[in-house]
Amino acid sequence: MGDDGEVGMWSPSAVAAALDDAGYLPNAGIATAAFLALSMRRPxxxxxxxxxxKTALAQALAKALGVDLIRLQCHEGIDASQALYDWxxxxxxxxxRTLEAATEGALDADAAESSLYTERFLLARPLLRALREAPCVLLVDEIDRADDEFEAFLLEVxxxxxxxxxxxxxxxxxxxPVVVxxxxxxxxVHDALKRRCLYHWLEHPDLEREVGILRRRLPDLRPRLAGQVAEAVQRMRELDLVKPPGVAEALDWAQALQALDDDTFDADSAAATLGAVLKYREDTDRVRASGILGEPDDRD
Structure with missing residues (x-):
């Protein structure tokens, strides 16, 4: 990844294969977006x-490229010192105090001040680390949670x-660095930052890809159970939920059902494990009422 010749060796299909090897199952759009980011050296x-x-893509890119992932988690009120450096x-x-003791109080002020601002006292935050340690992948996570001033600062960097x-x-x-x-x-996000970047909108995976992700991440998951979980999660996303489940929740749900050691997805086991996939009572009530889980077993 260090020079143009190496970047030129990539293609969308090669990026897709590298991401797949890193444990991330991309579709054609994601692979193409990642390829363009690499070849054009654009965020x-x-x-x-x-x-x-989204976050998993950056993690997989770092693994595929064989470089470190440096993550900057944005939050409300984040400022340059938290992202860049501090002393x-x-x-x-x-x-x-050591200098004062060594010189018995006869401290040269200018020399003392210059000695304070050296490498040994510099605390590199994620942005500075990414500049100094590149090649690497810099993940700026949840930029929408930061304010306008920080976004302008990031654009400058x-x-x-x-x-x-x-x-x-x-x-x-x-x-x-490769920036995601x-x-x-x-x-x-402001237009100025968007213009600096390539853009890709990530949809929830379709049924086939979600089944593939579940089976990739949970190798012991029975194929039939993977399909049933994926289908139920897909149907949940069609409801008007407070928080529709993502892939992470689908994985958690599949693991919870695996832990029950059931061969099949039935209404009783699905209802008992809903807390792995839904995080709001309103969503739980809506899913139960929708019939997605099937009819519960009436046995005592």
Whole structure:
């Protein structure tokens, strides 16, 4: 991945195969979007409902490329110091006290100050680590949870893949990291950032792909049970639920049913394990009333 020749060796089908080998089952759209992000060296903005595999795509890309994944989890109020760098104040203070003791109070102020802002006291946060440790995959998770100011700051970093630290100097990536941004679309990401990125909307997988994901992630899952779980989850997503289940919930549900050691998906076992797939009482009531689970066993 380090030079143009290596990037040129990729193709959408090769990326699909690499992701598949890394445990991620892509469709053609996802494989093509990932290929373009690699070949054009552009950030990839993945939007979609929770549980559609956005974060897992970045993790699989890192595994497929054989590089580290560096994750920046966005949240309300995140600022540049939390994402980029900070100074280790306790160690700086201890260093000053050591200097004072060594010089018996005759401390040169300028020399002392310059010694505080060196590599040993620099705390690299995810963005700075990605610039310094590239090649790597930088995952900026849930960018929609950050505010406008942070989004503008991130755009500046991604435009140059460099930052200037006043006390330290410029840090520039020798190789741009592969950047994946995710958004659950709780708010609109600004057009300026979208223009900097390639864009892909991730849908929930279709039935065939979801069965494939379940069987890939849970090798011991019986094929029939995988199909029944996937079909029930697909039907749940058609209901007006507070939180439709994603792939992660489908996996949890399949594991819960596996733990009961049932050969078949029946109404009793499905109802008993609904807490693995649905997280709101209103959703549970709606699914029970929909008939998706079938008729419960009337045995005492």
């Amino acid at each position: 990839l903005l993945c939007e979609g409902e929770p549980g559609t595999g 280790d104040f306790p160690r700086q203070l201890l260093h000053l 991604l435009s140059e893949y460099a930052v200037s630290i006043p006390e330290f100097g410029e840090v520039r990536a020798t190789v741009p 941004l995710t958004s659950n679309r709780t708010r609109e």
